[in-house]
Amino acid sequence: MRVVVDLSRCQGYAQCAFLAPDAFRMHGEEALMYAPNPDDAQREQVLRAAAACPLQAILVDRVDGPDTSVGTSPS
Numbered sequence: 806m807r808v809v810v811d812l813s814r815c816q817g818y819a820q821c822a823f824l825a826p827d828a829f830r831m832h833g834e835e836a837l838m839y840a841p842n843p844d845d846a847q848r849e850q851v852l853r854a855a856a857a858c859p860l861q862a863i864l865v866d867r868v869d870g871p872d873t874s875v876g877t878s879p880s
């Protein structure tokens with residue numbers, strides 16, 4: 806799965822790091838580090854973290870790219 810955090814929105818509330826510590830981690834007081842390609846086993850945690858972010862800064866599987874795993878392919 807793919808994760809993107811809009812770091813210009815993120816205010817370091819750390820909700821995500823609390824809910825999905827394997828994918829999101831606070832580095833210092835405000836800087837967020839995250840795994841851009843967390844394992845699918847973490848999907849539920851990551852989705853929960855994305856939903857909990859007060860700023861909706863976490864985007865899951867919204868990256869346009871050739872290897873998106875969701876969606877239907879044409880033809």
Ligand code: SF4
Nearest residue numbers: 815816818819821858
């Ligand atoms: S929950 Fe949202 S605002 Fe808080 S650290 Fe995570 S991405 Fe940033």
